[in-house]
Amino acid sequence: MDADFRLKVFYAAACKLNFTKAANDLFITQPAVTKNIKELEQQTGVTLFERNGGRLMLTEAGEILKEHAKKILDQYNQADYALSLLNGKESGMLKLGASTTVSQYVIPTILALFHAKHPGIQLQLVNGNTEQIERGLLDKEIDLAITEGSASKNSIKYIPFLKxxxxxxxxxxxxxxxxxxxxxxxxxxxxxxxxxxxxxxxxxxxxxxxxxxxxxxxxxxxxxxxxxxxxxxxxxxxxxxxxxxxxxxxxxxxxxxxxxxxxxxxxxRKFYFAHMYGTLSALPNLFMKFAFQQQSHT
Missing domain, CATH: 3.40.190.290 (D-Maltodextrin-Binding Protein; domain 2)
Structure with missing residues (x-):
């Protein structure tokens, strides 16, 4: 089960505001990104991107579609995971974020062990400093993060993980x-x-x-x-x-x-799991529980 590819392309471009970077993330060419965006604009009848002084920006219609595209793609991912369990084969995509120290010295081992146990789940890891990772959560580019700070954003829930x-x-x-x-x-x-x-x-x-x-x-x-x-x-x-x-x-x-x-x-200090307030979906919750289990064994 896969989401509409043009919607995936649009969302990647809307997050990056750069067709070349979006192409790199999706492992396609920049002309392919342009082609899919144009087809989506023809389908919806609205202009999604505009350039202002050489800078790529979302139009009002693009901002609206970006918000809905994230929800649609998340629903596809959750449905994919739920249906895969019925077939006895896990699948789905989990987008993780980790601040620099965590991404280099803490999470690689956990990722390797998680992948060995759940090979059907695709993992993407974004790393950066704490401020950048929190921005990724707020922009809904990341499902779950591990950060080096706590309680700096009211809309983010922080859960103590590691000393x-x-x-x-x-x-x-x-x-x-x-x-x-x-x-x-x-x-x-x-x-x-x-x-x-x-x-x-x-x-x-x-x-x-x-x-x-x-x-x-x-x-x-x-x-x-x-x-x-x-x-x-x-x-x-x-x-x-x-x-x-x-x-x-x-x-x-x-x-x-x-x-x-x-x-x-x-x-x-403590490293914290961080996610947007609200119910955590199945895949991020699965990973977080797995990480706590691994930590309890060390």
Whole structure:
């Protein structure tokens, strides 16, 4: 059972506002996207897209169809899953979102185990910082997400999933500090931080505020968009960074990175499942329950 392909093409283009990106997501050519959009416009008798200064935008009719297309495609997906259970063969599409740390260090194992148990279910994972993932939920591009922050959007429900700790680290070869006793010492360290909008940066900022230290007081030399890039930077510099323990396990084991203890400062947080308020449909609920089961076994 499959939804009308032209509706799928339209929805992908409406979300991306870029025919080339929509084509890449659907594994078709850009001319094929244009062809399907034109056919849909002929069928409906309305113009769905317009260009304003070279920028692709939805018309009023396009905005209306986008809202309904999401509901229609979701219903197709739910019906596909329900009918597949009657045949003893699961099928369906689950669109997941994960903030950067989660997508790199937490969810891959869960995805592999879930896919092994439910091979008929197609999985799509979108990753980005917490702000971007929450936007994907609000725009209904994602069915279920795991984020590094909680309760930042009133229309999103956050469910605690996994504990995490953020620690100060640096390259072992360049380190001359064993422990920080005075918080003011932090202000003297050359730091590399995550980018604005990152859940990691938000929790660091909040924890430092509790010790009367504000980000502008720190010597932040640059900001990078992922824990991976920060780790590689640390290995080739004398800088310091706050990173999730999930991100540095292997580096601690091989001795390339070292944790610097900060007296009376522990930065703890939780990763959260996040979805729009309301009843969670079958596939996202199935995945969330599976993830909790896996976590209880570790």
């Amino acid at each position: 995490d700790e953020i620690v100060l680290v640096t390259a072992t070869a360049n380190n001359r500090i064993q422990q920080i006793e005075d918080y003011n010492e932090l202000k003297k360290l050359p730091l590399v931080m995550r980018e604005n909008g990152s859940g990691t940066l938000a929790i660091i900022e909040q924890s430092l505020k509790e010790k009367a230290i504000h980000l502008p007081e720190l010597d932040i030399r640059l900001q990078l968009g992922s824990s991976e890039s920060i780790k590689e930077f640390l290995l080739h510099s004398n800088y310091y960074a706050f990173l999730s323990v999930h991100a540095i396990t292997r580096y601690l084991q091989d001795g390339s990175l070292t944790i610097i203890e900060i007296a009376d400062m522990d930065i703890h």
